[in-house]
Amino acid sequence: MFIKLLLQVVYITVPILIYYALIRNNASLKRYHSILLGIICGISILLCMSFPISFETGYIMDLRTVPWMISFLYGNISTGIILTIIMLGYRIFLGGIGMFVVFIAYSITLLMILFYFKKYSQFSFQHKMKSVLTLTFINSLLIVSSIHFIFGFSESHYLLFYTVFTFMQLLLTWLTVYMIETFRENDRLQLEMQNSEKLYIVGQMAASVAHEIRNPMTVVSGFMQLLYQSDEIPLKHKEHVKIMTVELERAQAIINDYLTLAKPQADKMEKIDVKEQTSLISQTLSSYALMNGVDLHYHIKSDENFYTFGNPEKMQQVLVNMIKNAIEATLNKKAVTISLSKDNEYIYIDITDQGVGLSEDEIKKIGTPFYSTKEKGTGLGLSVSFSIIRAMNGQIMTTSDMGKGTTFTIKLPQY
The missing domain is CATH 3.30.565.10 (Histidine kinase-like ATPase, C-terminal domain)
Known part of the structure; x- marks a missing residue:
């Protein structure tokens, strides 16, 4: 049982590592990340279902819930729905009355994902962890309760199975989400560092030239206003002066943007x-x-x-x-x-x-x-x-x- 349990962990974590290795080393694959994640999670689901964990009491379990939820939360709704259909189809192919357990538990969990996790990508790390672990716990409770209702088993067996199954689901969910969020955070920080370098270069350039450009522009803007107010300038030329003044103001706004990039944090907080x-x-x-x-x-x-x-x-x-x-x-x-x-x-x-x-x-x-x-x-x-x-x-x-x-x-x- 312990070996099969470790294999379940391997079936889920190793494909995730392969997925991030692929998209990190091949930028062109990032545009197909949902499809690639769907394939990876689909493989994990099929492996978990094909090689489940057997208990001495005769009951079996697998941890397919983890990659199934990941397909929704880190892929998209379409990817998750396709994997749900594949999972149900494969369960029907395997046969047995246990497929009713899958249908009941995963249908309710799916509804919770669709209605509650619409903005999952915007959740904070702690919020994500709490939400996903709560969802996993409810899914585990639904599965074990459905098994108990359909098959029935003794109280001692029920507690043992429920405890082990729920603990393993929660532990592996935490591990997988933590691993994915760590990779995503590292990618975000790397991107921010690249953007910070660009901003630093722009900022240095702005700090060195902005004031030198501002001075002659201020003089030109002042003379433009004098020309516009002068009675010696024909009305047609005044319109030209007005257009030039507007363009100078636009150039001034761009310079201000450069200065903001150079020093985004103001003193007044x-x-x-x-x-x-x-x-x-x-x-x-x-x-x-x-x-x-x-x-x-x-x-x-x-x-x-x-x-x-x-x-x-x-x-x-x-x-x-x-x-x-x-x-x-x-x-x-x-x-x-x-x-x-x-x-x-x-x-x-x-x-x-x-x-x-x-x-x-x-x-x-x-x-x-x-x-x-x-x-x-x-x-x-x-x-x-x-x-x-x-x-x-x-x-x-x-x-x-x-x-x-x-x-x-x-x-x-x-x-």
Whole structure:
């Protein structure tokens, strides 16, 4: 029994290690990560079911629940559904009345995953662990209870089987999720280091040239205003002067973005009412949305207070940048939705547009300096926003459906 138990652990952990080895060493495979994870989890499920653990009492068990849940939580719904069908089909092929146990337990667990774990990727590490272990415990309880109801066995056998089975499911679930989250965190940190190096280079360049550029621009801007106010300049030329002034202001805004990249953290740090800030910016940009033929919707999912810690002006800058981008990305006569929610640790600001969406490659590049999906964009606006939120110990996450739209989620620690 002990050897078969170790084999069950091997069937689950080794494929996961192979999966991460493959996608780390071959960047082109990352775009197919859901398919690859589905194959890996499918192999684990079939191996666990083919070589189960036998008890001296005659009962058998396997740990297929772990890779099955992983396919939903770290792959996607489609991957999980396909593996569910394969698992049920293989169980019917193996035969026996035990397939009713599988159908009952996994149907209820599947419903819980579909309704409760929609935003699993946005959970904190602790929240993920608690949620997954709770789900595993409920699944184990459903399986053992169904077996007891269908087959029936003595109280002592029931307690032994339930204790061993539940403990092994919980232990292996914890190990697998911890391993996956560790790999993902390492990848995230590596990506952040690469982005930090780029930001550092841009920052150094900004610090060295921005002030030198600002001085002559200020002089030129002053003379432009004098020319515009002069009665000796024809009206036609005044329009040209006005256009030049607008372009100078745009250049000044770009320089300010460079300076923000050079020094994203401001000295003024205080308690921020996120609900008040979000509502204010939404109202401010409502006219801009109307000009672009876009409806702007604002929803708060709780009547509680939403406080974080940072610089209010920088927070406003982030909201303006991201909501304005969402409005510009949204197709005509459609909507941008801003929603505010929180859990025990974090505040979440979801900004959802109804544009063309982003590919996985585009999502990975979002927030890097000079990358923009807009024709006239510099890519600095989102870079500055990402930098400000990182300075507030927060995170910006992106999810997108091609042809349907994109959601940017600003995750901030509660104060």
